[in-house]
Amino acid sequence: DAGVIQSPRHEVTEMGQEVTLRCKPISGHNSLFWYRQTMMRGLELLIYFNNNVPIDDSGMPEDRFSAKMPNASFSTLKIQPSEPRDSAVYFCASSLQPTDTQYFGPGTRLTVL
Amino acid sequence: KNEVEQSPQNLTAQEGEFITINCSYSVGISALHWLQQHPGGGIVSLFMLSSGKKKHGRLIATINIQEKHSSLHITASHPRDSAVYICAVSRSNYKLTFGKGTLLTVNP
Numbered sequence: 142d143a144g145v146i147q148s149p150r151h152e153v154t155e156m157g158q159e160v161t162l163r164c165k166p167i168s169g170h171n172s173l174f175w176y177r178q179t180m181m182r183g184l185e186l187l188i189y190f191n192n193n194v195p196i197d198d199s200g201m202p203e204d205r206f207s208a209k210m211p212n213a214s215f216s217t218l219k220i221q222p223s224e225p226r227d228s229a230v231y232f233c234a235s236s237l238q239p240t241d242t243q244y245f246g247p248g249t250r251l252t253v254l
Numbered sequence: 255k256n257e258v259e260q261s262p263q264n265l266t267a268q269e270g271e272f273i274t275i276n277c278s279y280s281v282g283i284s285a286l287h288w289l290q291q292h293p294g295g296g297i298v299s300l301f302m303l304s305s306g307k308k309k310h311g312r313l314i315a316t317i318n319i320q321e322k323h324s325s326l327h328i329t330a331s332h333p334r335d336s337a338v339y340i341c342a343v344s345r346s347n348y349k350l351t352f353g354k355g356t357l358l359t360v361n362p
Contacts, residue, residue: 172348184340184352197349232297239348240284245297 145246153252159221166235176232223253260353273328277341289340331360
C-alpha cells in the first residue's frame with residue numbers, strides 16, 4: 142500500500158488567498174484525521190471523520206477553515222482566506238478503526254506570506 | 255500541567271549508547287502511542303500499547319499503568335535514530351493527547 146498521500150508537499154501563498162490541502166487515506170481505513178503542527182503548540186487535532194462523516198471539528202480554529210470528505214478515498218482541508226498565522230505543517234492521518242494506530246501522511250508545509 | 259509530560263526535552267548521545275525516553279501522564283488511558291518524526295519529515299507510529307512491553311528491532315516500549323508511566327528504549331543507538339520522539343495517549347476514543355516531544359541527537 143502507498144500509505145497516506147498528501148498534496149501538495151509544500152505550499153507558499155500570500156495572505157488572503159485560498160489554500161486547499163488534499164489527502165488520500167489508506168484504502169479500507171474508515172477514520173481520517175487532520176492535524177496541524179506548529180513549534181508553539183505542537184500537534185493539534187483539527188477535525189476527525191468516521192466513514193466520511195465529520196464527527197469532531199472542535200479543533201478547527203475558525204470559520205476560515207473547512208474540511209470535506211466526499212468519499213472514502215479523498216479529503217480536503219481548505220483555508221479561505223489564509224493568514225500568516227496559518228503557517229504550519231498540516232498532517233492527514235488514517236486508521237482502520239477510530240482507536241487503532243494512526244498512519245500519518247508526509248504532511249503539507251504551508252507558508253502564508 | 256500538561257496531561258502528557260515527556261523527559262528529557264533534549265537528549266544527546268554517542269553512537270552505540272542505550273537511550274531511554276520517559277513519558278508520564280495524568281489521566282486514565284486506553285492506550286499509549288510512541289511516534290517518531292525525523293527533522294522536516296513525516297510522523298511514523300512506532301508503538302501502540304496498553305500494557306506490558308513491546309519490542310521492534312532495537313526499540314522497546316514499556317508501560318506501567320499503575321504508575322502512569324511509559325518508557326521508550328533504544329539499544330545500540332545509531333545516528334539515523336536522531337529524531338523527535340512523541341508520546342501520545344488516547345482515552346477510549348479516537349482523540350490523541352500529545353506530549354511536546356523529545357529531540358534525540360545521536361552523534362557518530
